Amino acid sequence: MYEIIYYLKEIGNLSLDVFWFPIMVWTICCTIAFLVLRNRERMNPLFHYHLRTAALLSLPFGIGVSAIMSSIPNWFSSSNIETAFFVVQNPIEIVPGGSNSGAETVAINWMEPALLIGLGTLLIAFISIGMIVRLIRSYTALKSLYKKLNVKDAQEISAHILPGMSSVKLAFHDHPLVPFTFGWKHPIIVLPKILQNEPEKLEMALQHELTHIKRGDYLLQLALAMIESLFWFHPLIRYGNKEIDTYREISCDQEVLSRSDFSIKSYANLLYELVPLNNGVGRLSVSMAVKNSTLKKRIKTMKYHKLHKASFRQSIAFLLLMIVGITLPIACSDLRGTEDVSNEELENTQIIIQDAKLSVNGVPLDDKNLKNVSAGGLGSIIIMTGEYGAFNIAPRQFDGAIKTGKIAGNKISFKINELNVELNSSSEILSGISNSSLWVKHVPPLERASNTFGPMLFANENANAPMPPRPPAAPTKGFDEDLGDYFVVVEEMPKLIGGMAGLHAKLEYPQMARRAGIEGRVTVQFIVNENGDVENARVVRGIGGGADEEALRVVQQSKFEPGIQRGKAVRVQYAMSINFRLEDSNYSSTESTPPPPPEENN
Structure with a gap:
């Protein structure tokens, strides 16, 4: 519908x-x-x-x-x-x-x-x-x-x-x-x-x-x-x-x-x-x-x-x-012409996004990494996601961008490459300007980069500048008596070998869950060690009916490319969600957010 x-x-x-x-x-x-x-x-x-x-x-x-x-x-x-x-x-x-x-x-x-x-x-x-x-x-x-x-x-x-x-x-x-x-x-x-x-x-x-x-x-x-x-x-x-x-x-x-x-x-x-x-x-x-x-x-x-x-x-x-x-x-008349803002007007304004909510094709994405961000009106905002790639957006034209959306009050909306993206901020996005056209450049996701914590926002003072190779945050490290030392964020996160197709091939729908009509999402948290093996896997969100055990089994059998920090393979805590759905089912998950990050122990 x-x-x-x-x-x-x-x-x-x-x-x-x-x-x-x-x-x-x-x-x-x-x-x-x-x-x-x-x-x-x-x-x-x-x-x-x-x-x-x-x-x-x-x-x-x-x-x-x-x-x-x-x-x-x-x-x-x-x-x-x-x-x-x-x-x-x-x-x-x-x-x-x-x-x-x-x-x-x-x-x-x-x-x-x-x-x-x-x-x-x-x-x-x-x-x-x-x-x-x-x-x-x-x-x-x-x-x-x-x-x-x-x-x-x-x-x-x-x-x-x-x-x-x-x-x-x-x-x-x-x-x-x-x-x-x-x-x-x-x-x-x-x-x-x-x-x-x-x-x-x-x-x-x-x-x-x-x-x-x-x-x-x-x-x-x-x-x-x-x-x-x-x-x-x-x-x-x-x-x-x-x-x-x-x-x-x-x-x-x-x-x-x-x-x-x-x-x-x-x-x-x-x-x-x-x-x-x-x-x-x-x-x-x-x-x-x-x-x-x-x-x-x-x-x-x-x-x-x-x-x-x-x-x-x-x-x-x-x-x-x-x-x-x-x-x-x-x-020569264009209904959207009144939304265009001159560079002189943008020079004295700011792009401000606070407490943002992001959705792609109507599906809300996790908002825990959408921190407050601001840039000059002549700059741009970069929205990075894993599954959908990255979007460089600005209220003015820049290299490689197309005019495909608008900024209206506290809402940004645009469509590009069959992706309908909406971002809602808790405050007005362009200070002093209620409406503006939007130029967007889309960078598709890397084939091997399908696992991400969630979307992230970056301010870019120059819309034509390249997208940042990584967020400017330092690596986060944690400790647990059972798990030992581990990283939460590293320079190169672990990557699943074989991707989704390989994991899917190993998965079997439990008969108990099938007979009972149980569907839903199972979240498994684990450590990827220096060799890319899975350690200490545990279910942090389950649905029962044997689905928790099946998700745990396929995750434990998975192999990763290890995470890299300063050129060295390190232990990284990781989370993965697996969605169980029966054929021809009308079930639709009520959760759209990825699993929560692990708690840090100082």
Whole structure:
């Protein structure tokens, strides 16, 4: 369940940057454009048509360009992998006969904004897919209608076919959507049969549809239908399409009247006869069939046709300029831009982490080594773990880092290499700055360094400086009457020979624990001597059912590379956790911390 919630949050965060914020910018720009156009009623209807079309086309263009621009920094970012860094002990979890996952049960906050946005975005996406399917069915229905038509060359019907339109076909039908034009490469004009025996009306209807073909209106209508299907939830899209339908027909009417001898009265009478036939336009939206709602305004503006000389090239130029004019603010706007902090601001601040809680992929890690740490704002913080490697993080860009997270108040969150990392401090992390973007460089764990005590934090005054090879702490030494002298921390900690795979191969799930359904974590503490052998192994946290004895047995048979202090093999106290889990079990451990370090005896 956590993985689903995690991906929903990721969808929410991603869609906020590359989808919802561009839509917000587009809404502002498009609203201004529509308000300006509304106050320019006497402007050429062709300009109205193309400028409104450009406003709607700029939305997918802007979202696409914005997504590309937000990805450019990641394309050029580098990853400098360093191999000399210190790792401390973390429990080895062995899951015999089951999953290797160590994920813990995490409480889900269903009201978290990222989760709600992710759910909403997915719901809208599913509905949009349904709308696209509906559009495809509309196209398929028109193709099916075309197969039933008796198609002829338009030149056989009219002697006034425009040059370059010899491929235009004509058909007559009683379908309620006629007249309409369908197709781009091989356009088909479908007219009502009632016009076959009325030459003047037939010529007027034909010239109207030929004007649409000459201007390429069908392609624009297809693009607008797709946009309306994808962004069905936006009221400006629906409003814009309604206005486009009106001005597309008005501009076409005026062009036909301007270059022909048709009377306005005859042309208006034809519209009265044909438009009421369109009682099912919504079902075949790609057909470019007109709606009844446009009739009144079309007839009202016919008397102005001599005032508007058609300038198709100029109108297309305006269309392109409008697309660029709205796309640029969308593409150049970044929701996360306000989080970036200048170096001048960072120079006078501090990165402070106190009593930190760290989790990776929702699993809390041991916090006993996360001591208070601070660095200059131009520096960085290094988080070292064993199982997940090391992370160098800073509120500014540095060599090898990518911008992948943020600092918000007392919380650091980022995702890199499929690791979702969160760190919570008891106080504000950047003094005087509430929010900032985060740059992260990840150093994967060494293959042989899988055993660590827990995560550690280091301050780094220079973000580009290499990670420390080991923590600046002196070795810790202890004494016990039974164990003798031993070290707790040395320069080179012992390393399990054969790793987890070798230990797993020796482990057998006890029958008693299996029958009783006993699961859990067994922690074994022991000494690794100078020869790498295990001494004085004992269970410090058990679960019974024979699992304690089995964990003790495999640990006692293990062989280590001894710990090294000042070039000499020494005795080191060590702890290891083994997780027992049955196959197909719903059990999930309630503990995520590694075993406690041994008590020091002074």
